[in-house]
Amino acid sequence: MATYIAFLRAINLGAKRKFPKDAIKAAVEAAGCTNVETYINTGNVRFDSTMRSRARIEAALEKAFLEDRGFEVPTIVFTPKELRAIAEEAAGFGHGGRHYVSLLKDDPTAEAIKAVEDLSTAEEVARVGGRAVHLLLGANYHEARLTNAAVEKKLGVSTNRNLTVIEALADRWGA
Known part of the structure; x- marks a missing residue:
């Protein structure tokens, strides 16, 4: 049995x-997972599974989510060790503004990484590390040009969390 974070x-x-959150937990359990735990109501869930x-x-x-909700819910899974590595990588940036992390469903190609990193400006920077894109932004996230939507155009399906959530989850669920 291994632990994963979705x-x-x-x-x-x-x-x-x-x-x-309660419906997420029930759906994850219906998919055969155990020891299910959620964190805040933005779709963060830890569970154990025999699947590898x-x-x-x-x-x-x-x-399971489609059956429960009636709409598709793209889901991106990491191991606790992978999540810890993302949080540790973020600590090395020393960025004073807003830091968001787009979590990628698929491994990006070298060309796609270059394409998203080339979107960087003096005010907004994208750095790709594995299946995580660190978005180092100015003070107002809602005015940023470098968004999760921009990341998805270059790298495919992703979901975005602020660094505070990533660090909290790494502390709570990371290896």
């Missing part, structure tokens, strides 16, 4: 994509 994309946005393939786990969870 990040759900685009839930609790508007009236039609509601997915409360990340793609298989993501597919099983996405199927």
Whole structure:
């Protein structure tokens, strides 16, 4: 039995994509996972599974979420060790502004990494490390040009969390 952390994309946005924590927990358990725990209502869930393939786990969870909610919920899975590495990498940036992390479903190609990092400006910087894109932004996230949507255009499905959440999850669930 191994432990994993799943990040759900685009839930609790508007009236039609509601997915409360208790319902997430029940759906993850319905997918055959145990020791399920959620953290805040943005789609962060830790669980144990006998499955070993990340793609298989993501597919099983996405199927359970679709059956439970009636809408697709892209799901991105990491191991606790991978999450800890993302948080540790972030600490090395020493950025004084807003720091967000886009978590990628798939491994990016070298060309795609270059394309997203080339979007950087003096005020907004993207740094890719594995399946995580660190977005180092100015004071106002809502005015940023370098967003999760921009990351998805270059690197595919991703979901975004602020560094505070990533660090809290790494402290709580990281290896």
